[in-house]
Amino acid sequence: MRDVAIVAAGMTRFGELWDASLRDLFAEAATEALKNAKADHLDALFVGNMSAGQFVGQEHLGPLLADELGMAGVAAARVESACASGGVALRSAFIEVASGASDVVLAAGVEKMTDSTEVTEVLATASDQELEAYHGITFPGLYAMIARAHMERWGTTEEDLSWVSVKNHKHGALNPKAQFRSAVSLDDVMRSSPVAEPLRLLHCSPVSDGAAAVLVVPLADAKRYTDRPVRIAASGLATGPMALASRKDIAFLDAVEASARRAYKMAGHGPADINVAEVHDCFAIAEICAIEALGLVERGTGNAAARKGDTALGGRLPVNTSGGLKAKGHPVGATGIAQAIEIFEQLRGEAGARQVADARVGLTQNMGGSGASSVVHIFERV
Ligand code: COA
Numbered sequence: 001m002r003d004v005a006i007v008a009a010g011m012t013r014f015g016e017l018w019d020a021s022l023r024d025l026f027a028e029a030a031t032e033a034l035k036n037a038k039a040d041h042l043d044a045l046f047v048g049n050m051s052a053g054q055f056v057g058q059e060h061l062g063p064l065l066a067d068e069l070g071m072a073g074v075a076a077a078r079v080e081s082a083c084a085s086g087g088v089a090l091r092s093a094f095i096e097v098a099s100g101a102s103d104v105v106l107a108a109g110v111e112k113m114t115d116s117t118e119v120t121e122v123l124a125t126a127s128d129q130e131l132e133a134y135h136g137i138t139f140p141g142l143y144a145m146i147a148r149a150h151m152e153r154w155g156t157t158e159e160d161l162s163w164v165s166v167k168n169h170k171h172g173a174l175n176p177k178a179q180f181r182s183a184v185s186l187d188d189v190m191r192s193s194p195v196a197e198p199l200r201l202l203h204c205s206p207v208s209d210g211a212a213a214v215l216v217v218p219l220a221d222a223k224r225y226t227d228r229p230v231r232i233a234a235s236g237l238a239t240g241p242m243a244l245a246s247r248k249d250i251a252f253l254d255a256v257e258a259s260a261r262r263a264y265k266m267a268g269h270g271p272a273d274i275n276v277a278e279v280h281d282c283f284a285i286a287e288i289c290a291i292e293a294l295g296l297v298e299r300g301t302g303n304a305a306a307r308k309g310d311t312a313l314g315g316r317l318p319v320n321t322s323g324g325l326k327a328k329g330h331p332v333g334a335t336g337i338a339q340a341i342e343i344f345e346q347l348r349g350e351a352g353a354r355q356v357a358d359a360r361v362g363l364t365q366n367m368g369g370s371g372a373s374s375v376v377h378i379f380e381r382v
Contacts, residue, residue, distance in 0.1 A: 001098040003219035005229035005382065008037035009341040014210035014329030015179040022056055022112040023068045025211035029334075030069055030108055033213040037225040043102035045069075045076040048089035048109035049333035052078075054122040056112050065108075075102070082126035083282060085109060086212065086336025087366030087375035091235040093216040094377075103221065108213035109334035119207050123332070126369040128243035140204060140283065142370040144196035145244060147285035149251040151198070156288065156303035158198050162189035163306035164284040165202045165326055171313060172323020174353040177338075179208055179329030203284040208329035212337035214344065219382070228348045233269065233361075234378040236262030242372040255374040256293035256365060263363075263376040264295075271295035274317065274378075275359040276346050278339035280367045281324040287311075290365055291319060294376070313354060321346065321354045336366035340377060347381040 010032025012025050020028070026047070034040075045066050053059040062076035079089040086109030093107035113119055124133040127142060150156045166186055172178040184202055192202040215225065222229035238258035244250045264270055271294060279294065281287035288302035296317055297305050305311045311319035322328045322342040325335060343362035345351045360381045367374040 002100060004094050004097045004232045005217060005219040005222040006214045006232060006340065006344050007217055007222050007225035007229050008033045008215040009213065009344050010036065011177055011212040011338060011341050012210050013177050014208045014331055016114045017209040018114070020209070022052055022058060022110055023065065025112060025209060026065050026108060026110040027068050029211035029213040030106060033106065033215050037215045039104060039215060039225060042071055042074050042104050042106050044096055044105045045074055046089040046092040046105065046107050047078050048085035048087070048336055049078050050080060050082050050085050050111060050126065051122050052112070054118070055116045081373045082368030083280070083332040084336060084366045084368035084373050084375050085333040086338070087364065087377065088237065088336070090214065090336060090340055090377060091237055091375055094232050094235045097216050097218055103218060105216045106213055107216055107337060108211065109337040110211035111331035111333040112209050113207050113331060114209050131243040131245060139370065140196035140199055142244060143283040143285055144199045146250055146289065146370065147198050150285060150288065150303070153251045154300040154303060158190065159186065160288070160303040160307055161198065161203050161284040162186055164281065164287050165189045167306045167312050168281060168320050168324040168326040171321050171354060172327025175323045175328055178323040178327050179206055180327045199283055205282045205325035205330035208331040210329060210331035210334045212334045212341055214337060214340055229382050230344050230347045231380045231382050232377060233380045234263040234266035236260060236266065236376045238262065239373050240371065242369065244370060251289065253289045253293040253371040253374065255371055256290055256367060259374040259376040260294045260365070263378050267378040269361060269378055273361050274363045275361050276321060276343065276356045277317065277319050277363040277365070278322060278324070278342050279319055279365045281320055281326050282330060284326070287319065287324065294363070294365055313356065318356050321351065321356060336364070336375065339364040339366055343379050347379055
């Protein structure tokens with residue numbers, strides 16, 4: 001396998017972007033990445049997207065978006081793994097370059113959600129249709145059950161969940177690309193409207209539009225594009241049972257643990273080597289479960305991490321410095337690439353007010369549905 005690097009990134013603002021279509025969003029992010037690398041051609045394009053067919057009636061994104069870039073003819077395909085689509089698109093680009101099949105590959109993600117009136121139903125198609133969605137449960141309800149199980153098992157409280165949101169909104173306020181650039185207090189979170197108890201509005205990621213793209217090349221060629229490449233040291237992908245009822249312990253994300261184990265092995269790093277992480281906080285409980293399954297904290301202690309300040313900027317291990325899905329926004333197919341961009345900027349020392357001092361090794365974790373698929377990447381400063 002060849003060593004692989006990210007050499008440039010581009011990203012739209014995330015939010016309710018009424019004046020841009022899916023292809024506009026993709027083109028803005030992709031063009032910015034290509035321009036930043038001064039790259040004039042691609043060997044391949046992978047686009048993470050969960051549900052353009054249902055959100056905006058558009059399938060077959062590979063050729064559509066390659067053509068939009070003025071690159072009709074290039075090898076291009078959409079990659080889908082629900083909310084992990086962006087992370088899996090990055091993995092596809094990583095493997096394409098590592099294998100020697102291609103030398104210049106764009107890994108992108110895009111989702112245009114706010115045009116749809118059926119967002120909750122569309123998202124629910126990423127749960128088990130026969131065992132879950134058909135009976136009326138949606139994602140807030142599924143994560144509420146995970147939260148209840150964590151509370152029962154580990155004594156997690158509503159206040160613990162709320163500290164995750166307070167932290168991520170504080171980080172998001174520092175991110176010019178974030179959907180919500182406002183700090184919220186513990187009281188704001190605890191008194192926000194109930195969505196699926198114990199989860200409240202401010203425990204949930206929002207519905208968002210946005211796109212993100214990174215240019216992936218062999219590390220040996222990286223200096224042609226930038227003097228500060230970031231190496232992709234590993235990619236781990238795993239799956240687990242889709243329905244919560246089929247899992248051994250719904251308070252633990254087995255697929256996240258397995259994807260992390262594979263990534264740590266490939267990178268030759270362990271959890272103690274990680275200086276900064278972006279994890280999939282689609283709901284506050286998901287961040288707590290993710291940091292446990294990644295081994296960043298002891299099992300059963302993730303609930304205290306935000307409250308104690310461990311995962312805040314300036315803490316022992318800053319998590320979701322971008323604002324996470326909670327504050328930055330969650331255009332589902334774009335999220336995995338946006339996570340990689342935050343780590344890319346952190347490792348290049350370009351994160352501005354969100355900069356983690358001397359960050360050398362970073363991790364992203366992106367998951368699909370209620371955690372049935374998970375992809376972990378580990379990045380190193382070169
Ligand atoms: N966090 C903070 N503010 C939010 C928000 C969120 N998650 N979602 C909406 N808002 C704000 C809106 O900006 C709006 O503010 P305004 O009145 O100042 O303009 C207000 O709350 C009402 O927005 P609205 O769009 O009517 O909210 P809603 O009740 O329709 O939707 C949720 C709220 C939580 C149900 C929706 O955001 C949601 O479904 N989130 C989860 C998405 C999801 O499941 N993703 C996949 C994860 S696996």
